[in-house]
Amino acid sequence: MSKLLLFVVLLGTTHSSPLEADPCTVSTYSAIAAAAKSCNTLTLKDIVIPAKTTLFIELKDGAKLIFDGHVTHKIAEWTGDLIRITGKNVQISGTANHLLDGLGPKHWKGANEQKILRPKFLRLQLKDSTVKNLKLKNCPCNCVMIQSSNTVISHINIDNYDGYPGVAGAKYAKNTDGFDVGRSTNLRVENSVVVNQDDCVAVNSGNNIIFDNLHCNGSHGLSFSLKDSDVYDVQFLNSKVTNSNNAIHIKTNNAGGSGRLRNILYKNIQFLGIDRYAVSIQQNYPRGDAKANIPITNLTLENVSGKMTGSKSMALQIICAHGGCKDWNFKNVKVNGAKQKNTCQEVPSGIKC
Secondary structure, three states, X not given: OOHHHHHHHHHHHHHOOOOOOOOOEEOOHHHHHHHHHHOOEEEEEOOEEOXXXXXXXXXXXXXXXEEEOEEEEOOOOOOOEEEEEEEEOOEEEEOOOOEEEOOHHHOOOHHHOOOOOOOEEEEEEEEOOEEEEEEEEOOOOOOEEEOOEEEEEEEEEEEOHHHOHHHHOOOOOOOOOOEEEOOEEEEEEEEEEEEOOOOOEEEOOEEEEEEEEEEEEOOOOEEEEEOOOEEEEEEEEEEEEEOOOEEEEXXXXXXXXXXXXXXXXXXXXXXXXXXXXXXXXXXXXXXXXXXXXXXXXXXXEEEEXXXXXXXXXXXXXXXXXXXXXXXXXXXXXXXXXXXXXXXXXXXXXXXXX
């Protein structure tokens, strides 16, 4: 065989060898960090997160992150984040067959839980980014924690149905907040479904935030929970709350520091099957006397309506401290089916309670 023919044969053999795996489609936990540093489009497929470990994904500026297949973890008692994602100008999404599985039934302990030792599921620390089409199932504890700016989050499906007491039995789920929002600005969360056992949304701090077209089931409602922060310009729009304890819940901590809650709008909110409060606003959370350390001002409820159920149902619970609540406006607020008389303390002028 001539040298030229030998070269052609060897060249052909080289080209016919199997292609190397795509380094930007990752199925092993240990390879994720390096891939995130180099890949413009990173796909995570069938990932198992080690016990007591955070899957920390630090994306390149402008990168895309795609979840595919089954993403889960090894079971352990701890209180960290399972997944934490940071990035600027990034796009995060899931394929049609992906699932972020929190394995909640292996974590939940129901009423027998003495100390919370369950990991939080997904933390987003983003700037100028989009997150869409993610499916989360059976969060061990809090589901999605948002600390982001100039970001749009849409089409998120949070399914903790298996955690209901009637489904899970004695080891039911608790503290499974859908969206916990803190230190965020210019944020929009829209077109999403939350089935859970705690707040559908809980805003702890931030400003210029819009929640639009949310469907909440089994929750504690569309909520604010402030301990010492200044929260302003937040809107809840075009949303539904069903089979829940509360529809709207605003709570300020009477043992916390100083803060403010102002320029808040709930508009076009429908509810059904609320068994405790249609609207609960309290400056005495978690218990005791109301305090005005966090005033609630410029609060508007417009086109809020629905039906309640159960013997303990109450349309309005308003517990304000003296001088703690002012400049409220309720327009077309209609509640049917409440069995208990309203609780009214230091209600702002112009509000019927």
